[in-house]
Amino acid sequence: MKPVTNTIPQAFAAAVRKDSAAPLLTWYDDATGDRTELSGATLDNWVSKTANLLVDGVGLGHGDTVALVLPPHWQTAALLLGVSVAGLAADLGEEPQPVEAVFTTPGLVERAAAWSGLDRYATGLLPLAMPLRTLPDGYADYVTEVRNYGDFFRGAPVGPADLALGGPYELCHSDVIENAVERAAQLGITAGDRVLIDTALHPEPADWLLAPLVAGASVVLCANLDRSKLEARSTAEKVTVTLA
Template sequence: MNETIPAAFAQAVRRDPTVPLLTWYDDASGDRTELSGATMDNWVSKTANLLADGAGLGQGDTAAVLLPPHWQTAAILLGAWSAGLTAAPTAQPGPADVLFTSPAELASAAAWSAGDRYATGLLPLAMPLRPLPDGYVDYTIEVRGFGDRFVASQPVTPSDQALGDITHASLSGTASARASSLAITPGARVLIDATAHPDPLDWLLAPLFAGASIVLCANLDPAVVDKRAASENVTLILQ
């Protein structure tokens, strides 16, 4: 079993970089974004390079990710973990070395003490956020200037912290157990209602450690579920 999140992600990409790893739908906006393993790997690498080279962060530093389920949230979390950062539990505001948020979460973000602050509108085609909140850098603009390949100066180990004080080894075990409880199996194509499963453990890590691909749906319209499941070759629906 993979004992770190970067190792699980790397294995997911290696299986077949060309097939969809995460497909995003928002039934309120009509947005659909499909990311192959290779495309997601590019976004994750760019984010890790943004954190390591742009912000000067790494092992032991903390990222607060105040974002809903979204493909950009996946890239940011996986990029942070790849760069050796630990994700801050977001239930209680506190200090963080870097913070990512959206306009909907600005009030919550204001309660955090953070150095670098990035905002994203989570818009179709990763469009820039306009207007940009004062004190924030636009993630979607800034991240594009960084390299598509990331090489960690210190490899992430199972004993490194991944979520607060929880280590990669512990979180990996939890994610695998959660995948089993949700009946996510290797090779599955899982349609996930983002509203019903807002925890990254469900919508990102459990499928990742199970070796499944993800169809993540925000504002899911019940009327389209069966048709979408057929068109996306879905084998499991989590609502």
């Protein structure tokens, strides 16, 4: 399958246009009982707000890099897509590099300290996108701050040769899309699929976000998966592909 888009923002826009009201990413955390369903339109809203936060709030521009020291989560998806839509590069938090901003959780603050970004945001990844009661020193609350920004982003176009992933990867958008298409084929994900993904088995965004996105599939993303609930959940969510 050849990619029909050349950038992450193009792939995301195509997914939203397909059916903006349909579930695009559904999140489960069986440790907390959290279930959050995001339609294409809702996720697009979070992505746009995130891009506006990065550009208008933090003051970043093309060529800047943002570290995402975060586990798989729907907010991580909004951040990674927001970084891409804003024309920035995402450092996925594997090897410390100089960056302009850092996003993490309180539990990963010590690890995130290795990245040297001056602007630092934390999120508790809490149900209902609740803010943190106590912030780590030197951090702003992502979910509180992002709500202050606009629902639409109007920035410079992102090109296939622009850097998409920084850090040890240094991949441009066309490379990321090509890799995601190959990964979707390896995982058996095709257009229209509803893919249930166990984050413990597939922690990389290439698997749980980008491969389904470029394939034209939607995601049921499960953390701390209770396997006794797998059959009923698959039926309720109309799952067609299970990666668990």
